[in-house]
Amino acid sequence: MRTRFHSLLLSAAAAIAFAAPVSATELNITCRCVIGGVNSGMAEWIEKKVIPAFTEKMKAEGKDVTVKLTQFGGEDEQLTQQLALDFSTGAGPDVSGFDGFLIPSFVQGNLLKSLEEVAGPDVPKWEGWQHISDGTKALMSYQGKPYGIALGTDARMIFVRKDLFKSAGLDADSWQPKSWDELLDAARKIKAAAPESFPLQLNAGVSMGEATTMQGYWMALLGTGEQVTDDSGKYIVSSQGILDTLKLYKTIYVDDKLGDQRAQLLADGRNRTFANFRDGKTAMLVEGDWFYRSVTAPGAEFAVADRDNTMTWKKMPAAAPGKGLRGQDFVTMSGGTGFVINPHTDAPAESWALLSFMNSKEQLDAFQQIQPAIRIRDDVAIPNSPFLTETATTLLPITTARPNDANYNKVSTEIQRMTESVVSGELSPEDAMAQYKAAVIAIVGEENTVSTL
């Protein structure tokens, strides 16, 4: 979308050249994607598949629509800053990539409108809704109304290097930990066999941002049967589950030195964990399926040599069998990013047409050819990827999503801080939890928190 000033100029120009039969609509789409850089596959898909096909389709309907992709190469956080500023003034792209967990705070800040409010009655009529489950629809919804459409979803698991297991006398193929103790046991054996290694990676610390909360903290916390909030949506600030989770971190990084403490603390830590896995220093790493799809894929920077034979995956166990959330033996987390429509767009109908077109079966199939992933439509298959098919069928039924709450983002930062103070050895789990409690109370107010200890 152009600035108002610009659209004024455009309409003035159009008024002068009033002979023109149809005025052209220009749509802008932004995502954190750069061809050859960050999320290259998505940029390639939009630029090479979606845009040409969409322009063609619009032309067939008698509309002259051009679409321009702005490739955003910065951090997720920076895109959020730009979008928040843009949406507050009426500027910004018509359609934009967006992380679902930000929707509540954007909606409360009046920075987003539901799809139906923006684009009208065309929205509920879209054929795609019947192929999207309620659970995945919720990834981009708030209070029951969709604000965007997720491109896909994901799941988290333990990635395992079979070669390191083997050198410690363990057989990775038959191994599936059923408790934290079994997980730590394996890590200790590998550490004993290779004292220089960091067998286990469970994300912690501030610098990894949401990757600490999602891939690290949540994956452990769910195994204690708790979530970040209770059933009524209040934040749990003091509980046995939090304490057990922090003690697990302490065992891994401080007491038994099973993980790479430095990588949790340094600014480029997350990539160090990837490098550790690639270089055979880490045998077990908890990450999302993205780690398989993109990070370790052949040709990528952290490609694992002979991947199909050296690498496998395991479910994340609960602290003990049956102790996980909802009494589960195994746990996982899912999130989703997708696209939203600018509430101030000049061309709501066309923007919706673009968004729904992107999520048509045909276009998502085309995306699967470029970069296979778990898509949200049940009629889009995962081609030639036993890994994704397997993880999707095993993990999605037991998955959990983050709370749909405007304060979650801030509480998440406090979680990262809490893990960092334990992992660095600075605070005991008890003191870290006390600090977390005080911080969360300051954010959401005491009445929205609950202590179970």
Added chain:
Amino acid sequence: MKKFSLLSTRAGALFLAPASALVGVFVIIPFFWVIFVSFTNRTLLGRTAVDPDFVGLQNYFALFNPATFFTRGQFGFSLILTIQFVLLSALIGQALLGLLLAWLSQTVTPTLKSFLQTAVIAAWILPEVVIGFAWFAFLDYDNGTLNMILRGLGLPPGDWLLQQPFWVIVFFNTWRGAAFSMMLFNSAFQSIPPSYFQAADVAGATSWQKLRDIALPLIRGHVVTDLILITMWTFNVFTPFLLTHGGPSYRTEILSIYTYRIAFKDFEFGKGAAVGVVIMLMNLAFALVYLRLAHKKPVEAE
């Protein structure tokens, strides 16, 4: 003698017009916005984005809340850290080192002088992204140039960014900014008539005596200018973020980085604005001390 005016008030106003317009729109308006917002709980996201409340001095009380004041990652910790950072990297680091560099430059051969000046000025003029990356490579634990040299000398390598993050940013900022002070003092020394030094040479004065007794008293004004500017710049410097992101565990979160986190990650503009105001008052306090130390009136009389 009656000073006759070189520029009439009207012509003066005309000369001031372009700067006034730019400064008015892009400095004064935002400044008063910041002051105003520091008394509200305005945010970018969430309910208070649409409907901020006037909260009086609450943001300021929150910053100076004694319960959390000394906690890492809170304002108080950041403030104390920043004052140490300014004292060490701006006053002792940049100003003193800049003075030393300028003094050395007067005495060494022209070739050595250009080598010294080029190295120091390069650190100052190169873009910050480039500098940030260069230091990252320089300090890398496994392969960095610094540890390579230390190993070569038979010394133990250091895990600098993790173990000594604060000293890293102190040295970094000293390195980055010493050029400005050096250049300012260079020209200050050049403005001193050479005959003063020649007389001292004849009297057999040492270099240190010449600096202390002749040069420094004559360049007091330059020193104050230099201190005011580099203090302000160091309070606002954001480049250490490229090295440490304020971490590990907030140990390098100086106020500029703290403000960035509050205003641009948590999107709490009210609180971020209050920090900005406190930084300004700190700058004012420092400037008054400098002027007092130099035995001057707070603001130069005309």
Added chain:
Amino acid sequence: MRKRTQNIFVRRTIFAAAATFLGTIFALPLVWFIFAPFNARAELGLAIPSPFTLSNFATVFQNTFAMQALLNSLIQAAGGVVLVGGAATLAAYALSRSPIPGKGAVTYILLLFSSVVSGSAAMVPIFLIISAAGLIDTHLAVILVFAGGLLPTAMFILRDFIDAIPRSYEESAMVAGASPLQAFFDVALPVIRPGIVVVVVWAFVNIWGSFLIPFILLRSDKLMPASVAIYSFYSEAGTPIVTLLAAYSLIYSLPVIALYLFVNWKFGFRFFGGIKS
């Protein structure tokens, strides 16, 4: 007498050693940048290129976005510098020479204000102002915001500088019948020039390296400056592609180095100034 000569010799040697040592310390963190761009496979370690290659530069030159960004940086920096240099010179001259009351305090107060505004807390009002003017995503937005933000400091430095110039220069010109404008342009300006040059270099360096302001105010790829474009040399996983980044950094640094060398050769890099008693 001989003892004194010896002393001087010893002292000279110590000074030379100290200068060499400090110069080396300052140069060390940058040495890596001299080698890495010419290395086909560089890590963070220091390694003399073998084989020596220009392939990194070839790859960088093919990145049209990054190349365009250099031009954008140049437009924004040049535009900002012209505004800052021009407006600051006029304003500083007026503050130094005209009988406007309270002008001494004004420069310092503006300096303090600008220190608040240059922090990230003021990005929002600046964004809103630019947005209300309809200038989001234009070079002009970046130029204006930088000009406004850098002006107080530029005025502070320049006023100091002009105050150090004896008023008698212009006074004698005016006694000889020159108008105030003539006195400014023909007499004062040539004397002030070294000060303007310092401000110009300082402003250029500031704009050239700055990330946050263009990042907040610009949206389209084709307007982004090099400080933003440099992030296109990060891999899909978000790690820097060391070789390309180093090569681009070198290209990106050349203009400021060239500017410095030119100014140093042409004018000499001098400050006057200092607050006078």
